[in-house]
Amino acid sequence: MATQLIAGGNGPVPETTLIIRVKSAIAADVSAFRLDANGKTQSDDDFIFYGQKQSNDRSVLLLTEGDNSSFSVNLSALPASVQKVAFTITPEAGHNIQTLRTLGISVEVNGKPHLTCPVDLNGRNEAALILGELYRRNSEWKFRFVAQGFNGGLQPLAEHFGVTIDAPTEEVSKPAPVPPPAPAAKPINLSKVTLTKEQPSVNLTKPVNLSKGQGFGRIRVNLNWNQASGGGFFSKLNAIDLDLGAYVRFKDGHQDLVQALGNRFGDYQNVPFVHLEADDRSGSASEGEWLNINGAKWDDIAEVVIFAFIYKGVPNWAKTDGVVTLQLPEQPPIETRLNADGGSQSMCAIARLENINNTLKVERLNAYFGGHEPMDKAYGWGFNWRAGSK
Missing domain, CATH: 2.60.60.30 (sav2460 like domains)
Structure with missing residues (x-):
């Protein structure tokens, strides 16, 4: 039988391939972030979302989207530098978390619910939510039910975790000459x-x-x-x-x-x-x-x-x-x-x-x-x- 967690609670998970499922009454965008010990992504490849549905080593995959979204996470394949994998949800622009009506995140092992985490949406007016996170503790893996609100939507949420987001450049009338920028990784584009x-x-x-x-x-x-x-x-x-x-x-x-x-x-x-x-x-x-x-x-x-x-x-x-x-x-x-x-x-x-x-x-x-x-x-x-x- 699955264990139900309350916000802030945690439970152990086996070091195998897990399914992280997010269900809501209204379709919304889900994302996963592979994080180091400082809680930051090491590269933009650590951001898994609708525009980039897998990590570079395929240890984290976005499988399904909508009102029944799911990720596959192969814990044994994650690099040692990845200490956490955080899971988030953002409703459509102009909507807040409460408009999803119902929301929950669960961990499945071998096709069966292992941990269930229903989110209380009463009074939630944030534009995004950090739902939960897989994290290493003493060489073992656990899942923590976070349910932490975040204002500003997907872009500031991704930037909070260290992702470089592509943004339109504002036009100026007479730009001052500047030296050419050093080559850099192509930023993530959130357009869809x-x-x-x-x-x-x-x-x-x-x-x-x-x-x-x-x-x-x-x-x-x-x-x-x-x-x-x-x-x-x-x-x-x-x-x-x-x-x-x-x-x-x-x-x-x-x-x-x-x-x-x-x-x-x-x-x-x-x-x-x-x-x-x-x-x-x-x-x-x-x-x-x-x-x-x-x-x-x-x-x-x-x-x-x-x-x-x-x-x-x-x-x-x-x-x-x-x-x-x-x-x-x-x-x-x-x-x-x-x-x-x-x-x-x-x-x-x-x-x-x-x-x-x-x-x-x-x-x-x-x-x-x-x-x-x-x-x-x-x-x-x-x-x-x-x-x-x-």
Whole structure:
């Protein structure tokens, strides 16, 4: 049975891979900070958040986001210099902690709750909260329930832990000449684009700092979800297995399909210039599924439609907590959530990437269908479909 802590309380944890789960009634951004003995990050790689979802050695991973967020922390893989890992939450801009309505952080071991920490939100008007921390004590690891408020949101919170944040430079009329700055690590950018019904699309131009001929560079598409509708994140009970796929149409009229079903994994360097990374057929992939689009070939592509289907499990999109994130060089992450109720439909057309005069328009679709054929008919692809397996 899990132990419930009160704010300020602590409990031992085994030196293994833990799941740190943060649940709230309203979706919010969570972050983790790997800290030294002075409570500071040693580099900006120690800041794990929506724009940088893993530490450089992958000992800390941001697995899921939204109202049911989770981190994987491999304690045995953390460098000796890391003495703490702090976990925080920040609501949307203009909101405070109390607007989350309910909030809790828990530690899971082998898919089962080990420590639970419900947060009392009465009277909490802070813009951020340090929820808890894993810390070393006499060569052993413990978890402390902190629940400490922090005013100012994610940027001052990150700077408090020693992270360098990229900020717009204010213009001045006649700047005085100064010597060129010494080379420094590229600061962290906190920008993020969330596509919604109210703001369903964003237009991107090619990055100016990429080498000539690289176009938009490598476009990475991630689908992540809560793979177990009950129990812990890695529970096999009622597990939901989502498969990521893409329809690709070229300007010359050629069409292609990339998905695990039928072993159509595509190719990054050759047509269709879209590649699905190896499908995890166990249904327990901690980072979800990844699709790579060769942005250097974007001028040849007319559109890419990203879709997902429930290969295993009872269709219930509302419970998947699914989120799709696009990562492009020199661009903020672009995310769209599968938070609409798709009923008993097994397919979801998630987003369309459209070539408009060689720029890239990303459009949220979130349209649900009973299978491949009705989705094909809705978008006029014209493929011949038959039953398949993977």
